[in-house]
Amino acid sequence: MSLRFSLMGPVRAWRDDEEIDLGPRQQRAVLAALLLNNGLRLSNDQLIGMVWDDPTPSAVMALRTYMYKIRKAIPELDLKSKDGGYTLRAELFDDCRGEPFEGLSSTYFEAQRVRIANERLKCREALLERELDVLELQKHVAAFPLRERSRALLMQALYRDGRQAEALEQFHQVRALLNEELGLEPGPDLRGIHAQILRGDLNLARRPEQLPPGLPDFTGRAAEVAQALRALPQTVGITGMHGSGKTALAIHVAHLAKQDYPDGQIFVSGKDIANELLRAVGVENPSGDKAALWREKARGKRFLVVVDDVRDPARIAELRTPGSALVLTSVRRWNELAGVVWLKIAGLTEAEANQLFRGVLGTARADAEAAVTDDVLARVSYLPNPVRVLGGKLAARPDWTVAMLLAQMERETRLGSAIPSDCRAVLAPLMKAEQQLTDQERHLLQCFARRDEDVIDVCEAAEMSGGDPGAIEFLLEALADVHLIEPLVLGRYRLPYFVRMYFGWRVPALTS
Structure with a gap:
């Protein structure tokens, strides 16, 4: 159950979708005064002065009566009485339609009407400034011909x-x-x-709209999306192994949130992030302290910036500005960055992976071999990128069954027993991850992968690889940082199926 209140037009309230009868005009005025001072304590004298211009001695009794009736009409309302005053906390819902406090005529409400009208004008002109739409501006100027800002x-x-x-x-x-x-x-x-x-030297600020299009078949991640939207404009970081869909999630969240950042949305990826941000707002060939120049350009504005594949956390810390939001993606979680809400993602759930696979392949073909489909998806640890590639491969072979795809995956090839030998795109996430490993990390993963167990501890890893337990634990933690193994309790780790398969059968040369 939820309560909503509106002060635009008549004072109104709803319990879920049902409107609540708020009683006569003066009772609504009392409620409106409390809502206008949401969370603040108002004394009896203050409330009476707001509602009545020339109160009589009976106003005190009338106020108490109205308070009693408001509590009776809305018993769940957080309306507290203390020391001869009242405090209300409530959610206001305003659609900016109509004159505020319709029907309420005290001096206080007239002053509030003027204040709100001015605020609405400023908000409208702020929106017009961002859009610079000639037709809308002409309409606004016709309605308010003496306002210099709109002109x-x-x-x-x-x-x-x-x-x-x-x-x-x-x-x-x-x-x-x-x-x-x-x-x-x-x-x-x-x-x-x-x-x-x-x-002829009027320079107009550029409003960037650089977000790549979202995936039309974006699937799952409902909890992560909700958490990211709740956290913004606080910096949000998305971390996970290659192929887990970090960039897709960041772009999806950015599209959902972009209406809250009217000064523009920027997507950057690369080493010189500050330079790319400045170019996005029209500063070509910037020199000097680029991060400081970006902060100056972004001051007082609301940008939504997606930084893909962060490699240098120090550069990110220099770019944050009040009011704007950052969404970061990175294989590694940068714990040295303060104030970041980190989301860790891995494979989809089994149901989500099935939904994505069926969307690419077609429901009929997948459902005809449901058990085999489940086996195929488990072999790539439900990672969205390989799932999409496998679905696309099978869709391009209309005479193949899912069982045929599985049979190919089970053949021992130079790449191993769980990867289609002719589909490098399936391997791409792990190929990219391997390129960033040291020889010691790669050797340890190969030892780990060839052991026919999901979970291993530090001592077992040291015994297999012939290394010192202290050094091995350091290597295991480094692998956990890039999500190639999953840390469990202290000293114990799990190897995902997809990673175990790849490094268990890895050979130096890859062929397609």
Whole structure:
């Protein structure tokens, strides 16, 4: 059950989807005053002064009566009485339609109406500034012809569209109107934009929209998506082994959250992240302290930045700015980065992997061999990238069954018994991971993989590899950091099936 309140239009409340009868006008006024001061304690005298312009002695009794009826109508409301005053905590839901506090007419509510109207105008103009849509700006200027800020935005939008003469005409119109109506000249901001247009050097900020398209068959990760959305704008980090779908998840989350970051969305991947961020907002060939310049450009703005495959955490720490959000992906979790909400992902669940595989291959073919399909997906540890590749391979062979694919996977080839010998794309995540290993780490994984067990401890690993237990534990922890093995309790580790297969049969040359 949830309670929602609205102050736009008449004061209203809902319990789930059912509207609550809030009683007569003055009772609604009492509730509105409390909602406007959500979480603050209001004394009886303060409330009476807000609701009644000329209160009579009976106002105290009327206030108590209204409080009693509000509690009776909404018994679950967190309305507390203490020391002759009241405190309310509630969720406000406002759709910005209609005049606020419709029907309430005290001096207090009239002042609040003016305040809210000004805030709504500022919010509207902030949105218009980000979009610079000429038609919408023209409508806004027609409704508020004396507002210099909206007139300046229209001049900028017209100039950007190559309509310099029309932009200058807007300045002359507002100047004549200000002189006629108020006896004033345009302010310095408006005059400055006019001068820049005359000189031809008006520079407009670029609004980047760089997010790659999301995967149309993105599957699963509901808990991780919800956790990331709750955490933003705090920095979110997504970590997992190659092939686990970190980038896909980051992009999916970014698309869901982008409406909260109206100044733009930026996707970067590479070593010089600050340089790429500056280029995204229109700064070409930046020099000097690029991170400091980015912080200056991002000050007061709300950007959503996805940094893919982070390699240097120190560079990330320099780029964070208040109001903007970072979504990071990295094989390694960078614990030295403060204030990051880390999400660790591995394979999909069995049900999610089946859903993805069926979406690529087709439900009928997969369902006809459900048990075999489960076996195929388990062999790649339900990792989304290999699952998608296997589904695509089988879809390209309409005369093959899933059992035929499994039979090919079971043949012992130079690559091992669980990988299609003609599909390097399935191997890609582990091939990439292997390139970043030391010889000692690779040797240890091969020893681990050839042992016919899922779980091993440090002493067993040292015995197999012929190394010192202390040094072996260091290597095992390094492998756990990049998710090639899973740490259990202290000193014990599990090897995922896909990794065990690959390193158990690994040979120097790979052929397709």
